[in-house]
Amino acid sequence: MSDDSNDERRLQAELRVRIDNLATPHAPVRGPFPYSVPAPGAVAEPNMPNMPNMPVRNLVSVLPKIEYKEQHEEEFERSLEYVGIQRKILRALEKQDTILTAREAYTWTKDSVLGGKRRSPILALRLCYYMRSLGYDTFASIKTAFDPINQVKTAILRLFIANPDSEMRGEGYDHLYWMQDTHTGAIYPKAYKLRLLANPPVDARRDAPAHALHLGPSFNAQAVYQQFLQHQQQQQQQQQQQQREPPHIRGGEAQPFNPPHLNEHRESWHRIYDANRALLTMGRTDMDSLNDTLSRSVQETIARLLETD
The missing domain is CATH 1.10.287 (Helix Hairpins)
Structure with missing residues (x-):
């Protein structure tokens, strides 16, 4: 019994020593340790260093980081709408809203471009790289397309959000959110919805077969632009035909409908x-013959x- 009691006292002594060691703060080895070791039963309060109030972003960029300073550009005057969109972007980052959708990027760009005096593609391009400098994976691409209406070649500005699941860049891989003619300034509405169907559905609208589009991250820019121009050309031809046809007026005012040739x-x-x-005047028996x-x-x-x- 004495041996058992001695072993029990020895274990209690070792446990007491361990508790005392935990309650005693350790000396720093390489610089001050930011956290103090709490005593048993106390609540740990870390001594965090003073950090500036910066937006927290969990962005894992797939594009190289760039530095963009728009104030150093020549002949660049920011409109109130453009500055307002920049503030919206900064507020989104402050709220840790790190997911940028193509629809949101399109809305920001549209509000900043349409608010100015002219629909310049330079504004859309500048806002794209402004977002890029803040950590968003936005980039631009320019592609040459043929304008069948004016019979000239034109350059199309296309703005994308890089797809983190793809190692390839460009159409068919990344998410398009903006499409604009650099010559005329024409903007394709809701470009984030563009995805060209190789085989349009059977029940597609017969009055607009060129717009067999559905939601998707990729598109064929050349084919979509050709279809868009063809649709514009058809609308212009219909308007011109309606203007050439004189209105059918009888007596200078609208007349009630009268069946012809009755008299x-x-x-x-x-x-x-x-x-x-x-x-x-006849009875029911003669109804059939009558x-x-x-x-x-x-x-x-x-x-x-x-x-x-």
């Missing part, structure tokens, strides 16, 4: 009237009207 065939219509009147007579009379009258017309 010329008064006798034929009187025959139908007489048959209807006879129908009211209906046959009336049907023949109506058919003969209609045939005669068609022959005379």
Whole structure:
């Protein structure tokens, strides 16, 4: 029994030594340790160093980091709308909103470009690289396309959000959010929805087969732009045709609808009237025979009207 009691006292002594060691702060080895070791039963309060109030972003960029200082550019005057969009972007980063969708990027760009005096693609390009400098994976691409209306080649500005799941860049891999003609400044509405269908569905709208588009991250820029220009050309042709056709006006004002040629065939219509009147005076036993007579009379009258017309 004495050996068991000695072992128990030894274990208690070792446990007490361990508790005392935990309660005693360790000396720093390489510089001050930012956290103090709490005593048993106390709440740990870390001594964090003073950090500036900066937005926390968990961005893992797939594009190289750039430095963009727009204030060093020549002939660049930011409009109030442009500055307002920049503030929206900064507020989104302060809220740790690190996920940038193509729809949101399109909305920001549209509001900044359309608010200015002219729809310059330079503003869209500058905002793209402003977002890039803040950590968003946005980049630009310019592609040459043929304008069938003006019979000239034009350059199309395309803005993308890099796809983190792809090692390839460009159309078919990244997410398009902006598409603009650099010559005319024309903006393709809601470019983030573009994805060209190789085989349009059977039930596609027959009045606009060139717009067989659905949601998706990729598109064929050349084919989509050709379709867009063809659609514009069709609309212009329809408007020109409507302008060439004079309005059909009788007597300078709208007239009520009157069936033509009724007076010329008064006798034929009187025959139908007489048959209807006879129908009211006869009994039910003669209804079938009278209906046959009336049907023949109506058919003969209609045939005669068609022959005379």
